[in-house]
Amino acid sequence: MKIVVAIDSMKGCLSSADANLAAADGVRNVYPDADIVQIPVSDGGEGFTDAFHAAIGGALQEVTVRDPMTRLITAKYLLCGHEAVIEIAQASGLTLLSEEERNPMIATSYGTGQLIADAVKKGAKRIVVGLGGSATSDAGIGMLRALIDAFAKHGQFDDITELHDIQFIIASDVKNPLCGIQGAAHIFAPQKGASAEIVERLDARARKFAELSAKHFGYDCSNDEGAGAAGGLGYALLQYMHATCRPGIEVLLEATRFSDMVKDADLVITGEGSADRQTLMGKLPIGVLQQSGAVPVCLIAGRIRDREALLRAGFSDVRCINPEGIPLQEAMRPEVARKHISDTIRELFRSRFINPLQGDGLWLALP
Template sequence: MKKIVIAPDKFKGSLTGIEFCNAVERGIKKHFKNVTIVKLPLADGGDGTVDALQFYIGGELISLEVNDPLMQPIHANYLYAEKEKLAFIEMAEASGIRLLKNEELNPLETSTFGTGELILDAIKRGAKHILLGIGGSSTNDAGMGMARALGFRFFDNENKELKGQGKDLNQLSTINTNLANSELKNIKFEVACDVDNPLFGPNGAAHIYAPQKGASTRMVEELDAGLRNFNDKVEKQFGKNLQNIAGAGAAGGLGAGCVLFLNAHLKSGTELIKSIADFHEQVKNADWIITGEGKLDAQTFSGKVIKGVLDSRTNQKLAVFCGVSELSEQQGKAHQIDFLAEIMQQAIDVDDSIKNAEKYLENAAAQFARHIKSAK
């Protein structure tokens, strides 16, 4: 046994990715003293991404007052690494659904303005590379609110200025770029986006995601028509058709807005983190890759961290440690999982498995080490 790579997602509500790595390392070293262990905590652009990025690039959490989705003051954080001039911003910090009460949810009224304010602060600090995670939104404004915070202006056909809320999509006639922040063109924007929905239509932003953001059937139709109008006006003014960009419909059309206003590239969140971790190089010559997340089910293999690990595997064996697995034996074999450990098998109940995840994970890693030692 020469080299083991530990590359997990977080255990939501229980362990960060690096805590997972440390627990597994301790378990393995009970049976292997001279093994090389490489820790590569991963994330998908949502919860846990700040922890993973700090592991690789350091940086500090910047806190500032911005506007929430309903334009009320709120404190939000983002990660900034001065040396790399890199910022990681989660739109959910300023424009997320978790910031609103159920009765406040209304994608006609909400705006991504606060996300734009976070981007503006990062630009002022000197950021040259901005990663934007766009999961968990409460908005359906195609990024107009964000763009407005960055100096873009939106007008209706009577030349009245629009605020950049969901309800403004239908009123949009022209976009003024004269006051747009001049630094935008000098910054590399990458967007962590793990959905491929188009901007509008039956699989678009409004039909698929707006109901969970508080939209009625009538509101969904209004928002969908608004996104069509937004795309028509953009195509007429800038010659860009945003509809067929995979992920344009993410976060209420923010995916499309990022392409238009930031000249951003939409990428898998996991792939973004893997590139920062230099994952492909780090796993070379490894005998085993260990990965894991809290719950293992059929969804695990569609765009999540474990799928990202599987896609990068060459001839390494794969071990998966999870809180609970809903995979059948056949599914495990289909994904070529060589060793599977479930924490729930050690725990009294779910609360116990969450509370003592670190201890149980260390036990599972020791069991894995015994298994591969005896298989030699």
């Protein structure tokens, strides 16, 4: 029996690799000899670089960059041949700031630009940028300034020739535009510390920047899908670097050759911290489901809502790992989460995959 496990990280609790390992332990409790393939995954946020590293190899590069408050920190990205994978949370992430420090009016994406510049200088010709977990809402202006500082001889972005032959891919499941009620400021800035007044100021700032950029270039990407990702970093990559926007999990699974890996699998196990209707809008588990073909896919999560909608979407089973009523603080303890994942998978195999009329034979007639 072959089982493929590809569970997203459970933020603030378990990494993707840890969650996968816990699920694998649950499988082995029932089928010790099962062939279990564990694939670390990410949709562009936390763990994206590490997931790519596990998939394609290469070497992690450490660079001294500016964090969102311009402090010097060490951030990493992946370089494999002429391909680089950058996780913007490494340099511009919300987790780099304390709650008191969160201020998207001054937080800068400059450090992300420094990572891109380093990759370019080291020969990268294809750069995948995972947009997730940002602390910024500067429409990518900080990132562009870092690139100007690194490459422009006369202080203008148009002077940069080093970016002309580089393919940029945005890895993100965000489809929001840059400005407006569904834009970067209104949808994402409040969780980064913005008040209602600051949200309006951020939106106005982004709109002015987009107007000036459109006038300069003769085209406008501010309404393109993904422009509002990472506080508008998506917009800067689309407008200034002609990036292509794709779902992060799609880019990663393509790199792992996931569709080939699951062809002879009996089951795929995926999951995330909280699963609901939003899961169906391009989040990691639905990407796994779409690339699993006819292989049954089980979805687990710390919290489940809209279970029937998830089942109708094609998941063969949807299970909450946590007992009803458990306090969130307790459920978020790593050792507790690991046990709950393992227990859930063990129960899944005992209840659905063992036919009581056939001893230990697999019950292959899955719904």
